[in-house]
Structures are given as structure tokens and as C-alpha cells.
Amino acid sequence: MDLPKHFVIRESSHRVLNPIESAQLATLGAALRLPAGGTLLDLACGKGELLCTWAREHGITGTGVDISTAFLADARARAADLGVADRVTFLHGDAGAYVAAEPADVVACIGATWIGGDTPGTVRLMESSLKLGGMLLVGDVYWRADPPPEAVEALFGADCLSLPGQVERFHELGYDVVELVAADERGWDRYAAASWLSMRRWLDANPDDELAPEIRSELTRSQLQHVRWQRPYLGWGVFALLRR
Numbered sequence: 034m035d036l037p038k039h040f041v042i043r044e045s046s047h048r049v050l051n052p053i054e055s056a057q058l059a060t061l062g063a064a065l066r067l068p069a070g071g072t073l074l075d076l077a078c079g080k081g082e083l084l085c086t087w088a089r090e091h092g093i094t095g096t097g098v099d100i101s102t103a104f105l106a107d108a109r110a111r112a113a114d115l116g117v118a119d120r121v122t123f124l125h126g127d128a129g130a131y132v133a134a135e136p137a138d139v140v141a142c143i144g145a146t147w148i149g150g151d152t153p154g155t156v157r158l159m160e161s162s163l164k165l166g167g168m169l170l171v172g173d174v175y176w177r178a179d180p181p182p183e184a185v186e187a188l189f190g191a192d193c194l195s196l197p198g199q200v201e202r203f204h205e206l207g208y209d210v211v212e213l214v215a216a217d218e219r220g221w222d223r224y225a226a227a228s229w230l231s232m233r234r235w236l237d238a239n240p241d242d243e244l245a246p247e248i249r250s251e252l253t254r255s256q257l258q259h260v261r262w263q264r265p266y267l268g269w270g271v272f273a274l275l276r277r
């Protein structure tokens with residue numbers, strides 16, 4: 034099991050594989066007042082930036098699970114670079130089937146709320162690895178403005194709520210939202226536009242690769258999807274949740 038190669042090409046230059054910027058990730062880590070020595074499980078951890086930087090800044094220890102062997106290799110290299118390799122562990126596997134042997138103080142799933150089927154299912158999955166009284170961190174999309182049908186079709190749509198709708202859903206699931214860091218258009222540009230240059234450079238270097246037609250069409254599609262629909266209509270945030 035591995036992530037298809039076109040994702041790895043598209044996100045080759047990213048550290049955070051979501052539309053929040055590194056500074057916002059740091060803001061969130063500081064805002065949560067994480068206790069040194071606390072434990073964090075990051076489901077679908079990508080390149081491990083959250084775990085590695087928070088281990089360095091806040092003294093947490095943790096585990097990340099992801100299906101991408103390429104992203105996990107980057108995560109391990111980042112942990113070594115930041116001097117936290119003894120505090121973080123990265124595991125290859127399906128995070129949708131992962132339950133920690135030791136429940137964690139914080140369980141995160143940032144931008145992969147499909148791993149438990151949908152957002153409520155992912156919250157229930159995360160709970161199975163959470164200590165009593167622990168905190169969930171859920172990174173998820175919402176509509177910033179009422180989308181035209183074309184935007185719903187072009188993006189994912191079905192399970193996407195407004196921001197108040199997201200907060201109401203967390204209430205219905207039994208949680209208070211106790212922190213929120215939201216992406217803005219600048220963050221969306223960093224996430225989307227950085228992938229365009231990565232794809233373009235890869236195409237220039239690999240014109241005859243069997244993936245070249247797919248990457249060519251994704252590069253064209255993604256520029257227009259971003260400026261037409263993603264940038265004006267789609268919000269994204271990390272919600273910190275404590276059980277009521």
C-alpha cells in the first residue's frame with residue numbers, strides 16, 4: 034500500500050501538506066499549551082512537520098502514521114534535522130485501521146478526514162486512541178461562501194459544511210471547539226501554487242515519463258480549479274476539540 038506517485042510529485046516541495054502555513058502550525062502548537070512530555074498521535078501525518086516541530090518546541094513525544102513511504106522518509110529526515118528523532122516515530126500503514134496500544138494525550142488528523150469514512154467516523158476512530166480527557170485536532174474543509182453547483186462538483190462537496198455547520202457538527206458529536214486556526218487565501222496559494230512549480234519542474238525534467246500526460250493535465254486543471262473555486266469558496270481549518 035502506498036500513495037500514488039503523482040501526489041508525491043505534486044507535493045515534493047511542501048513540508049505541510051495543507052493550506053495552513055508553517056507559522057500557523059507554530060501558532061496552533063503554542064495556543065494549545067501542550068504539556069512537555071505529552072504524547073501525540075498524528076493519523077495521516079504526511080511529512081511529519083507537526084510532530085517534528087512540536088517535539089522540538091514543546092517537548093512532546095509522538096507517533097505518526099501514513100500510507101506514503103516517500104512522505105515518511107521525508108518525515109524521518111526532518112526529525113533527524115531537527116534533533117528529535119528519539120522523540121518521534123513514523124509508521125507505515127492505513128491510519129483508518131490504526132489504534133494505539135497506549136492512548137495518547139492528543140490525537141490529530143489534519144486534512145485526511147476520509148480515513149474513518151467521513152468526518153464523524155474519523156472523530157470516532159480518533160477517540161479509540163485518545164486518553165480520557167485528551168484533545169482531538171481535526172483539520173477539515175468548510176465552505177467560506179455559498180458555493181455555486183460548479184464549485185461543489187469541482188471540489189468534493191458532499192460532506193462539506195459551512196464553518197458554523199462544522200462547529201455545530203462537533204457539538205453534536207459531543208465536543209467543544211476550544212481552538213481554531215484557519216487557512217486564508219495566502220495559505221491556499223502557498224499550498225496550491227507550490228504544487229504547480231513542482232509539477233512544472235518535474236515535467237520539464239521527465240517529458241517522456243509515463244506519468245507525464247497525467248501530470249500535464251493535473252497542472253492545467255489545478256491552476257483553474259484553484260482560482261475559480263478553491264481560493265474564493267473553500268475554507269480550511271484545524272479544530273481543537275475537548276469532550277463535553
Ligand SMILES: C[S@@+](CC[C@H](N)C(=O)[O-])C[C@H]1O[C@@H](n2cnc3c(N)ncnc32)[C@H](O)[C@@H]1O
Binds near residue numbers: 078
Ligand atoms: C492532505 S495530506 C495531510 C498530511 C499532514 N497531516 C499534513 O498536514 O501535512 C493527507 C495525507 O494522508 C495520507 N493518507 C491518505 N490516506 C491514508 C490512509 N488511509 N492512512 C494513512 N495515511 C493516509 C497521505 O499519504 C497524505 O500524507
